[in-house]
Amino acid sequence: MSKIVLQMEDVSYSYQHQSVLESVTLSVKEGQFLGIVGPNGSGKSTLLKIALGVLQPREGKVTVFGRSIRDQKNKHQIGYVSQKSNSFQRDFPATVQEVVAAGLAAKKGIIRWYNKKDFELVDEVLDQVGLRDLRKRNIGQLSGGQQQRVFIARALISKPKLLILDEPTVGIDRDSTKQFYDLLHRLHKQNGLTLILVTHDIGVVSTLVDEVACLNKKLFFHGSRTHFMQKEKELLSSAYNHDVQIISHQH
Numbered sequence: 001m002s003k004i005v006l007q008m009e010d011v012s013y014s015y016q017h018q019s020v021l022e023s024v025t026l027s028v029k030e031g032q033f034l035g036i037v038g039p040n041g042s043g044k045s046t047l048l049k050i051a052l053g054v055l056q057p058r059e060g061k062v063t064v065f066g067r068s069i070r071d072q073k074n075k076h077q078i079g080y081v082s083q084k085s086n087s088f089q090r091d092f093p094a095t096v097q098e099v100v101a102a103g104l105a106a107k108k109g110i111i112r113w114y115n116k117k118d119f120e121l122v123d124e125v126l127d128q129v130g131l132r133d134l135r136k137r138n139i140g141q142l143s144g145g146q147q148q149r150v151f152i153a154r155a156l157i158s159k160p161k162l163l164i165l166d167e168p169t170v171g172i173d174r175d176s177t178k179q180f181y182d183l184l185h186r187l188h189k190q191n192g193l194t195l196i197l198v199t200h201d202i203g204v205v206s207t208l209v210d211e212v213a214c215l216n217k218k219l220f221f222h223g224s225r226t227h228f229m230q231k232e233k234e235l236l237s238s239a240y241n242h243d244v245q246i247i248s249h250q251h
């Protein structure tokens with residue numbers, strides 16, 4: 001039986017007096033790819049922050065790899081890529097190699113000097129994301145899509161078992177978005193990485209993920225992609241609180 005990577009039980013959260021999550025229960029098994037969808041402000045990023053241990057739930061219990069999220073051993077097992085990573089100025093003074101190497105801090109603590117082995121690891125993860133040739137470039141000179149792949153490499157360098165991504169393709173053009181999702185598909189299928197992705201892209205949800213969670217403060221649905229697809233319109237309409245028209249596009 002697959003191990004449970006993330007377990008949330010009856011999790012509720014409020015910012016000051018605004019309730020944002022109510023009694024959310026969900027689990028993600030090892031090797032699964034979970035897509036989280038829901039309207040703007042429905043609590044998706046808050047849910048991720050709770051899974052990452054950045055926020056403590058007001059009520060409920062969260063375990064990652066069977067341990068409390070506060071356990072330090074969990075730290076390097078979780079990689080995170082946010083939606084706002086790809087916003088460097090063109091002259092930002094760091095190379096691709098340096099940005100990726102900074103990801104080692106999660107495992108080794110703050111380090112001042114990198115050794116040969118560290119740079120071999122950097123090359124290895126840059127190979128995985130197809131950007132080894134650009135390792136000496138300044139990060140700000142890369143496209144938004146390439147920058148997001150650099151951030152995946154930075155997350156991968158500490159060899160996480162779970163990768164969490166919050167709308168990683170916002171503001172990225174269509175071709176780069178496709179390359180980005182091809183990479184996620186490879187990491188999932190070939191490397192068996194467990195993935196949690198927040199997205200507004202129903203096309204991605206309907207093709208790439210294994211499981212779907214549909215959130216709007218409460219969890220409206222949590223189940224297989226096939227099950228979600230059968231009731232997609234109905235589920236989205238109830239989560240979004242109005243009729244939803246789904247327009248297909250190529251992915």
Ligand SMILES: Nc1ncnc2c1ncn2[C@@H]1O[C@H](COP(=O)(O)OP(=O)(O)OP(=O)(O)O)[C@@H](O)[C@H]1O
Nearest residue numbers: 015016018020038039040041042043044045046047
């Ligand atoms: N730090 C904060 N302080 C107060 N309120 C917040 C804070 N962060 C988020 N909120 C509020 O909590 C609600 C949920 O926000 P959250 O970012 O989790 O939603 P989301 O589903 O990720 O939204 P989006 O799809 O627009 O990114 C929103 O109403 C938001 O304004």
